[in-house]
Amino acid sequence: MTVELVDTAERTRESQKFAALYAEVQQFYAHQMQILDAHDSERWAGTFTEDAVFELPSLPEPVRARVGLARYVREGAARQRRAGNRLNHWVGMLDVQPQPDGSLRTRCSALVYVTPAGGSSKVLYVCVMEDTLVRTRGKWRTAHRRVTRDDLA
Template structure:
């Protein structure tokens, strides 16, 4: 599956009350999604993606495809955390939402990943750019494609 993700902000962003409501809805979607991820709630987090979603991040050797594989990856992360005692938190900001003619949304945001060792001090671990394609399914948003890039690897 190939997805086209916008890499440049639109010179004239959408405006108005309707867009404001959409923007708030997308922010709430991401707030819940990141909390599910950081809490290792594998299946609920995987359900925020389409069945055939692609999750492409530089920390994995290859893109993860599909909900089952996404959930499995979160369970693996939970096992690693249990061993290391480290807690990761993902903080999203500078969210840009671009509605597309087909009804999908292209989003781009900055993601800060904080790492807190057991008994230690929290520090910024990674600075990333996250680009998603969101599609409507049964009245809710789902991610069909996520691409994450890291500033230190650019």
């Protein structure tokens, strides 16, 4: 009977620990997407590691490093302003898998909405986002992101 209580207590501690981690990762993505939607390119790039790799199906090669990531967001923001559109991102269906080295593998659905000036929002892309997150200087950061789109599968 004592062994069962210890096992139950240990499982409860592990569940609580994972629940806290899961909430932390959800908050990370909420913050990261809000920064992206605000076109704050430098802060958004700061949510990635210095040597991050960002793979998008619409680009011929991955975007690399924070400098490249910030440039990518600035250029995208300029295109959206010229078109008179606003993009917003929604992330859900999050799966978090802790790795033995302390990193996290995550997979989630990501929806990109476009709202034309004076118009109604519409889903522009349905994506799957697969990340490797690492903790650096006390914060989670994306080391690698691979995005796939349903319409390009």
